[in-house]
Amino acid sequence: MPHDLPKAYDPTAIEDRWAEYWVRENLFAQSAPGSADSSENAPASAASSCLDGQSFTILLPPPNVTGRLHMGHMLNQTEMDILTRWRRMSGRRALWVPGTDHAGIATQMMVERQLLAEGKTRQDLGREKFVERVWEWKRHYGGAILDQMKRLGASVDWQREYFTMDEHLSVAVREAFVRLHEQGLIYRGAYIVNWCPRCQTAISDLEVVHEEQKGHLWEIRYSVLDSSGKDSGDTITVATTRPETMLGDVAVAIHPADPRYRHLHGKKLRLPLVGREIPVILDEWVSLDFGTGAVKVTPAHDPNDFALGERHHLPSINVMDDQGKINAQGGKYAGLDRYAARKAVLHDLKELDLLGDIKDHTNSVGHCDRCKTVVEPRLSTQWFVAVNKSPKDGLPSLAELARKVVVPDAEGKKAITFTPEMYEKTYLGWMENIHDWCISRQLWWGHRIPAWHCSECHKITVARVDPTACAHCGSARIAQETDVLDTWFSSGLLPVSVFGWPKLPSMGAPGPAHLGTGEGNRSDFDAFYPTSVLVTGFDILFFWVARMIMMGCWFAGDVPMADGSKRTLADAVPFREVYIHALVRDANREKMSKTKGNVLDPIEIVQQYGTDAVRFTLAAMASPGTDIAFNVARTEGYRAFANKIWNAARFLFMNVDRAAEIGIAVDPAALGKMPEAEQTAPLETRWIVAELHAAAVKVNQSLENYRYDDAANTIYQFFWGSFCDWYLEIVKLSLDFSETADKEKTKAALTTLVAVFEASLRLLSPFMPFLTEEIWHALYDEQPPAKSIALTQYPQAIENPADVTAIAGMELLQSLIVEVRTLRKEIAVEEKALTPMELRIDAAVRSIVEQNSAIVERMARVSEVRFVAAIAEGLSEHHTASFDVAVIYERTVDVPAERERLTKDIAKYEKGLAAAQRQLGNAGFLVKAPAQVVEGLKRQEAETRLLLEKAQAALAALVK
Ligand SMILES: [Zn+2]
Numbered sequence: 037m038p039h040d041l042p043k044a045y046d047p048t049a050i051e052d053r054w055a056e057y058w059v060r061e062n063l064f065a066q067s068a069p070g071s072a073d074s075s076e077n078a079p080a081s082a083a084s085s086c087l088d089g090q091s092f093t094i095l096l097p098p099p100n101v102t103g104r105l106h107m108g109h110m111l112n113q114t115e116m117d118i119l120t121r122w123r124r125m126s127g128r129r130a131l132w133v134p135g136t137d138h139a140g141i142a143t144q145m146m147v148e149r150q151l152l153a154e155g156k157t158r159q160d161l162g163r164e165k166f167v168e169r170v171w172e173w174k175r176h177y178g179g180a181i182l183d184q185m186k187r188l189g190a191s192v193d194w195q196r197e198y199f200t201m202d203e204h205l206s207v208a209v210r211e212a213f214v215r216l217h218e219q220g221l222i223y224r225g226a227y228i229v230n231w232c233p234r235c236q237t238a239i240s241d242l243e244v245v246h247e248e249q250k251g252h253l254w255e256i257r258y259s260v261l262d263s264s265g266k267d268s269g270d271t272i273t274v275a276t277t278r279p280e281t282m283l284g285d286v287a288v289a290i291h292p293a294d295p296r297y298r299h300l301h302g303k304k305l306r307l308p309l310v311g312r313e314i315p316v317i318l319d320e321w322v323s324l325d326f327g328t329g330a331v332k333v334t335p336a337h338d339p340n341d342f343a344l345g346e347r348h349h350l351p352s353i354n355v356m357d358d359q360g361k362i363n364a365q366g367g368k369y370a371g372l373d374r375y376a377a378r379k380a381v382l383h384d385l386k387e388l389d390l391l392g393d394i395k396d397h398t399n400s401v402g403h404c405d406r407c408k409t410v411v412e413p414r415l416s417t418q419w420f421v422a423v424n425k426s427p428k429d430g431l432p433s434l435a436e437l438a439r440k441v442v443v444p445d446a447e448g449k450k451a452i453t454f455t456p457e458m459y460e461k462t463y464l465g466w467m468e469n470i471h472d473w474c475i476s477r478q479l480w481w482g483h484r485i486p487a488w489h490c491s492e493c494h495k496i497t498v499a500r501v502d503p504t505a506c507a508h509c510g511s512a513r514i515a516q517e518t519d520v521l522d523t524w525f526s527s528g529l530l531p532v533s534v535f536g537w538p539k540l541p542s543m544g545a546p547g548p549a550h551l552g553t554g555e556g557n558r559s560d561f562d563a564f565y566p567t568s569v570l571v572t573g574f575d576i577l578f579f580w581v582a583r584m585i586m587m588g589c590w591f592a593g594d595v596p597m598a599d600g601s602k603r604t605l606a607d608a609v610p611f612r613e614v615y616i617h618a619l620v621r622d623a624n625r626e627k628m629s630k631t632k633g634n635v636l637d638p639i640e641i642v643q644q645y646g647t648d649a650v651r652f653t654l655a656a657m658a659s660p661g662t663d664i665a666f667n668v669a670r671t672e673g674y675r676a677f678a679n680k681i682w683n684a685a686r687f688l689f690m691n692v693d694r695a696a697e698i699g700i701a702v703d704p705a706a707l708g709k710m711p712e713a714e715q716t717a718p719l720e721t722r723w724i725v726a727e728l729h730a731a732a733v734k735v736n737q738s739l740e741n742y743r744y745d746d747a748a749n750t751i752y753q754f755f756w757g758s759f760c761d762w763y764l765e766i767v768k769l770s771l772d773f774s775e776t777a778d779k780e781k782t783k784a785a786l787t788t789l790v791a792v793f794e795a796s797l798r799l800l801s802p803f804m805p806f807l808t809e810e811i812w813h814a815l816y817d818e819q820p821p822a823k824s825i826a827l828t829q830y831p832q833a834i835e836n837p838a839d840v841t842a843i844a845g846m847e848l849l850q851s852l853i854v855e856v857r858t859l860r861k862e863i864a865v866e867e868k869a870l871t872p873m874e875l876r877i878d879a880a881v882r883s884i885v886e887q888n889s890a891i892v893e894r895m896a897r898v899s900e901v902r903f904v905a906a907i908a909e910g911l912s913e914h915h916t917a918s919f920d921v922a923v924i925y926e927r928t929v930d931v932p933a934e935r936e937r938l939t940k941d942i943a944k945y946e947k948g949l950a951a952a953q954r955q956l957g958n959a960g961f962l963v964k965a966p967a968q969v970v971e972g973l974k975r976q977e978a979e980t981r982l983l984l985e986k987a988q989a990a991l992a993a994l995v996k
């Protein structure tokens with residue numbers, strides 16, 4: 037006897053319990069085949085499945101350890117969980133690996149803020165103590181987002197949870213750095229970087245947010261020198277938005293073809309305030325139209341100028357320190373903050389009458405994505421990966437490899453495919469223009485660069501094991517580099533490092549000796565690399581996706597295949613597919629933002645409607661490339677859907693109990709697989725089984741193509757429409773538990789009912805894991821055949837051609853029932869009244885109605901179906917292609933009461949119509965109102981008009 041379900045569906049009462057159970061029972065742990073703890077939880081079906089237990093591997097894009105779950109995560113995790121649960125139930129060796137990122141800047145800032153509250157800075161603590169403090173912070177507060185994931189039921193393998201600063205992942209980071217250095221692909225160089233004076237670190241182009249800002253374009257006159265080096269009296273005017281940088285000017289550039297300045301070719305200038313002699317240089321990069329056509333050149337403080345400086349072999353003079361203050365190179369301005377220096381410089385130029393026009397100017401100003409400080413382009417010494425350099429003649433560069441795997445090979449196959457496909461172009465476009473990757477950050481929190489500077493010979497020692505002496509001169513006076521690695525350097529390695537790289541013994545031999553103890557284990561790498569799909573957001577396509585592709589191809593390429601053969605590039609990729617998910621916007625399609633105050637907190641919505649309803653909302657709207665306008669009204673609707681299923685389960689259990697009382701039990705062997713129906717079975721049995729098969733085919737196909745929306749909507753329509761609205765009602769006719777019941781017939785009906793319901797729960801399970809788990813356990817009366825519905829088999833599209841006759845037959849009955857229901861409404865048959873009907877139907881399908889007249893009678897409240905050659909004169913009838921139908925109803929009408937009712941209705945409709953017309957006639961309103969409001973109003977007007985006309989006609993008929 038199934039376990040009793042509480043009367044009302046209450047997600048809060050079931051979700052916590054199952055979330056905790058899944059984690060406690062370690063249900064989603066997945067190990068490699070043949071490894072010691074080879075999975076006991078693998079679906080029983082895996083071995084026999086047609087998919088042969090292939091791996092399905094997916095990495096969670098590691099959220100920042102400081103992170104909290106937002107709607108984007110919720111979407112991304114829902115999509116990943118649906119895929120993983122679906123693949124797991126379909127017989128794959130499914131593994132979803134969770135973890136968090138140490139998030140250099142974000143975490144350091146968090147702890148610095150904490151220190152600030154205590155009146156301290158990180159410098160007060162010193163590096164070592166500070167880093168200890170960050171670890172302490174991490175232990176206490178870090179990874180809260182993973183607890184949120186646990187509560188939301190993500191089916192990840194928690195035993196594999198990693199943190200990017202974990203020991204084994206740090207080994208990988210160090211190995212990657214040293215190897216790239218040995219291959220000549222890591223170098224240290226002066227480079228113009230985006231410098232955040234607040235965070236005091238270089239930040240990547242991608243971490244700079246550009247905002248349009250109103251500022252000025254100042255014109256400054258520089259004196260032209262004569263051949264003896266004296267002021268000639270002539271001047272040239274340059275224009276700049278950052279006048280303080282003139283302190284670092286080393287030249288003025290003009291276009292060689294600019295007729296205005298031809299006389300200045302080869303001349304020298306005097307830099308005002310500083311007094312330095314600087315040349316006029318010719319470069320075609322200079323735009324003739326911008327400003328005055330003469331450009332000051334400050335290589336240390338502008339990326340374009342830096343490039344100009346390189347081309348013309350100019351020196352770079354850095355005039356700012358790392359806090360954005362003018363340094364000693366700035367002469368009398370030294371010590372001033374950049375903005376104070378700007379004022380002082382302008383003041384002094386004005387005094388000297390060297391300031392020309394000041395124009396209003398809007399330009400795009402870069403801000404630090406983390407702290408919003410204006411970024412200063414600044415020359416500094418950084419570490420780089422030479423992504424375009426070949427390590428050896430004839431070998432491809434990192435970027436070349438990363439391009440190659442995305443373009444079709446000789447057979448037209450791509451090693452990595454993108455969904456939506458358009459991102460492939462975006463990716464390739466970026467990869468073709470990629471610059472060397474600046475991997476150093478001036479932070480204390482992160483993987484410290486394994487390089488030591490020698491104060492004797494000034495050379496650098498890069499080593500896998502901390503050295504005690506300089507590798508070049510043997511001096512012990514060495515000090516480790518203070519910079520840490522860009523966070524993306526470590527997260528870029530995750531697909532290889534989480535599966536054991538670099539501690540991978542090659543076939544038969546132990547792992548590389550320099551990697552220390554532990555022989556490593558290849559089975560994880562062999563079983564799970566490359567991963568199957570990466571589900572991520574567009575915003576980290578370059579930050580992360582591109583870096584994983586470069587690093588994965590580079591390092592995995594050296595790992596032989598399980599059978600010892602050489603790994604091809606197609607098998608070196610970190611993932612075979614990239615799925616870029618859309619944005620979650622608010623109900624009005626606006627981007628969610630704190631300033632707009634329209635940010636939805638997924639946890640709050642989950643508390644209100646339940647996780648399953650929120651997941652289903654996201655899934656029902658998720659398709660490649662389409663943003664989601666999240667509307668809680670829909671979540672409310674899916675909560676009602678969950679409720680519908682809950683009630684269906686209660687109805688079903690009640691019937692199972694009643695059957696048990698007369699000795700009828702469902703054979704357990706009928707459950708846990710795809711139900712089938714014999715040709716001799718009743719029409720509704722054949723039909724619901726065929727519908728289930730069709731839904732399973734559609735859902736599996738849709739998920740293959742990332743059409744979560746189609747999959748979810750198919751299940752919704754099947755469950756609510758076919759199963760609840762039609763089948764449950766029809767099957768009641770066969771659930772006869774009386775003394776005189778045909779027990780075989782009742783048992784067969786009950787078996788189909790339970791089997792189809794059980795399979796439907798499995799179909800729904802990846803979308804609504806909590807609800808289905810609860811009902812499924814109840815269905816088996818707490819003695820289920822597996823620990824979780826998530827470990828049973830997904831309804832597959834097995835070879836079972838749809839029973840087309842059953843579907844066509846049922847469709848005929850449905851259309852007949854719908855027509856009768858409409859007729860009854862039209863002629864106002866009382867809700868409870870049973871009426872005879874007349875039916876003229878084509879001979880070919882007449883037998884369907886004859887054999888199933890009980891269904892028509894029950895579903896359409898018909899007392900008798902009278903087959904006629906033609907509908908009787910005077911009856912109002914409906915026609916379809918295959919039948920004509922009429923309902924026979926003699927109404928006893930209380931004429932005065934009916935007249936009063938209709939008169940009232942008419943008045944009400946007239947009022948409503950007038951109001952709608954008034955509003956639609958208001959031009960001001962039409963301009964301002966959103967399109968959907970206007971549309972709604974028009975619809976309402978049309979509906980009201982129709983109701984009015986009907987009421988008027990009815991009144992007229994009454995009077996007649
Ligand atoms: Zn900053």
Ligand SMILES: [Zn+2]
Binds near residue numbers: 511
């Ligand atoms: Zn040395």
